[in-house]
Amino acid sequence: MAGKRVGKSTVAFARPPVVVAAGSVVGPMEGKGPLGSEFDVVKSDNVLGEGSFEKAEASLLREACEIAAYKAQVPMSRVDFLLAGDLLNQLISANFVARDLGVPFFGLFGACSTLVEALILGAMAIDGGFASRVLAACSSHHEAAERQYRFPVEFATQRPPTAQWTVTGAGAALLAESGQGPVITHATVGSVVDMGLKSPNDMGSAMAPAAAETIWRHLQDLGREPRYYDLIATGDLASLGKEVAEDLLRRVGVDVSGVYDDCGRMIYSPGQDAHAGGSGGGCQAAVFCGPLVKRLKAGELRRVLLVGTGALFSPTSCQQGQTIPAVAHAVALEGPGRGGEG
Amino acid sequence: MKATPGQARRYQELVSAKTPRKPVARNAALAFLVGGAICALGQVAFNLFVSRGLDPVQAAAPTAGVVVLLGALLTGIGIYDELGRFGGMGAALPISGFANSIVSPAMEFKREGLVLGVGAKMFTVAGPVIVYGLVTAYAVAVARWLLLGG
Amino acid sequence: MLWPWKGRGGEGKARVDYVWAFVVGGGLCVVAQLLLDLTPDALTPAHVMVIFVSLGALLSGLGLYQPLVDLAHAGATVPLPGFGHALVQGILKEAGREGWLGLVTGGLKATALGLTAAILVGYVVALLFNPRG
Structure with missing residues (x-):
């Protein structure tokens, strides 16, 4: 089986x-x-x-x-x-x-x-x-x-x-089952990671280890390099979380520079007073279902690893002094690609 | 997977090294300006009450009332939260910030009804302030009364 | 004597009043801001507000807050420590006048105006306006 x-x-x-x-x-x-x-x-x-x-x-x-x-x-x-x-x-x-x-x-x-x-x-x-x-x-x-x-x-x-x-x-x-559009070829399911952070004002850093582990695991499982993808897009690590995730990946020999971005960073411009960047389930959902799917369909992006990141806390768990567990899941998408490429 | 205390500490260090510093000096300067301005405005009311014949001790209470009124109204028209984002504790610490802490949840929880929404949520922040103010004040006053007789 | 800047010992005195109110009031806010910024995130503005009310009560009991009020008036009574100070002074005054019964009633009596205004005005404003985000 x-x-x-x-x-x-x-x-x-x-x-x-x-x-x-x-x-x-x-x-x-x-x-x-x-x-x-x-x-x-x-x-x-x-x-x-x-x-x-x-x-x-x-x-x-x-x-x-x-x-x-x-x-x-x-x-x-x-x-x-x-x-x-x-x-x-x-x-x-x-x-x-x-x-x-x-x-x-x-x-x-x-x-x-x-x-x-x-x-x-x-x-x-x-x-x-x-x-x-x-x-x-x-x-x-x-x-x-x-x-x-x-x-x-x-x-x-x-x-x-x-x-x-x-x-x-x-x-x-x-x-x-069938039709026109990017296909989902693989999925990597993450386990819950808790590195002991407590601040609800820095969820990106709480989620970064989960994101890094899932990306690393995905590449390991499939024997792929980060460059296999045109874009690796995490959900909402925002500026600090993204930097931490990149650092964690570098420590295990994975260099994602040039192909990695974060939906929370993509959605706002620096002048919008959104601090470290966007968050919330709607962030990655809107960015993927809007711009990313459009670019996959148009062939501007051919292979995308979409990594969802979640901070699994509640106001109650925070007030009771619990740390913030996090999870990250990934799906690999492949678009039809540009006509003459290859 | 939950990190061991050692792993958690090392990770915290890694994150702290990358965390952008809070603009402490800028925040302090803005808190000074906003808080100072609100208090100077209070002083206008205070001088008015004194010129109308109240002594300085009596004038403190109506002065607080005027500042509360201002804070509540500015919260209602959506200005006080901007003042808070700008001036931080400069907006929160004056009694107008106390009024803001009452009005903001009361407005927001209107849709949950007048009793369990407005009535209950008004005191989310103001409640603790009143409770700890009163408890500390009684502890201090009773101690002073017993020790010094007032 | 309708105009506040002409009250209490002429124009010069009043102008100095505003300076002290600004400096002391602003100064208290700076201390609160530093407490918020230099401690871990677990300390929210709500915590700082609670700490400062209690601090005002404590300083008042030690006789250290009244000089600040004498100097800066609104600069010391408008920030939340002034609320703690008003509570303590109210209790002590009533207790001196009416004994143990005054000890119980004094605190809220002294702060009745501010609290009543906050609750009444807060209620009415909340009914009239909606949050805008």
Whole structure:
């Protein structure tokens, strides 16, 4: 059994599932960032006339799912599973979207690694023959997350330079057995790593060891060099976490310079007062389902390793003095590539 | 996998070496300017009350009231959090920051209802301030009263 | 004598008042900022606020805060240590006047105006406005 396993923690898909379409929706601040023009929808405010930040987050997630399905011309009734999650307690955004869409649903929590977790499980379901079409989706909302994890937004506080800015945004990717688009060839499932950091104001450093371990493990399992990929994109390590992850990888002889970037760093420009960079499940979800899928489809990127990173803490665990465990999962994607290349 | 204490310490050192320093001097200067300005504004109210015949001890309470009012209103129109991001503790430490700590959660939790939302969350930060203020004040005052008789 | 800058011993005196209020009030905020910036992240602004209220009460009990109030007025009473100071002085004053019963009622009596204003105004403002982010 387990003929599809490679190495210690990687799976290889026998019939690689295809990302046939993806939808991305972001808030106004993300729209003003360097990737602003590559998202499907940029909202003009953060409440969206929904009456609460939580309802607004659910509507972002729903819209991302609908855009993905619409682009692929697949009615919701023909989607076999919705795999989705978010950062709010009891996954209320994903649960409420699942209620509205009526698609058989698994709610996932991997903090900011949720999108990659959903992509992996969705790809497994399709390759295993349990589904033909799966929607993988994730969202986050700045104000909704702030008041759950920290202080109300109008509370007059300063953030340290290592703090990250929770992205208001959502992304959904529609996976299918066949079709046009980048394929998911491999997935590496990470285990939970806890290096003993405690500060919720520096999640990037708490997650960096998990990211480095998963990247290293993935390359080991497949016997690949970092340069095999055009882009290795972690979720939301932000400036400091990215630097730490690069350092950790260098120590085990892996040089990712030139091919490595982080979605949390890509989404905002330095002038946007987002401190170390973006975070939240919506960060990687929107960046992948918007710009990255577009570039994969256009052939600007051919091979991408998408690494989801999640800080698995809650305000309660933090207040009780617990350290911050983290997890990272990776999926390897291959696009059709440019016509004449090779 | 959970790091051993030794691994955790080494990792903490690695991270600390790369962590950008907080702009301590700049933060302190801005805290001085914002906090000083709020107190000078309070002094305007204080002088007004004194000129209206209150003695300096009596004038302190209505002065605090005026600063509270200002803090609450500026929070309502969304300016006080900007002042806080700029001035740090310069905005938080004056009693207007105490008002901000009451208004900001109260506004935000309105959608959770008037009782368990506004009513309860108003005191997320203000509650501890009142509790520890009162407890310390009683410990200090009772000790002084017993030792020195007032 | 409607105008505050013409109160209390003429213009020159009032101007000095503002300088002291600014310097002492700003100075207290600098100490709080340094406490926040130079300690681990576990210490949030809320913790610093609590520490400073308690510190004000402590200094007041030791007789060290009143000189600051005499010097800087609003500069010492507007920051949160002033709240701790008001509590302690209120307790001691009432206790001196009414004995042990005053000991119990004095603290909140002295700070009633500020607390009532904060709660009432806070409530009304919260009903009228929404967070903007």
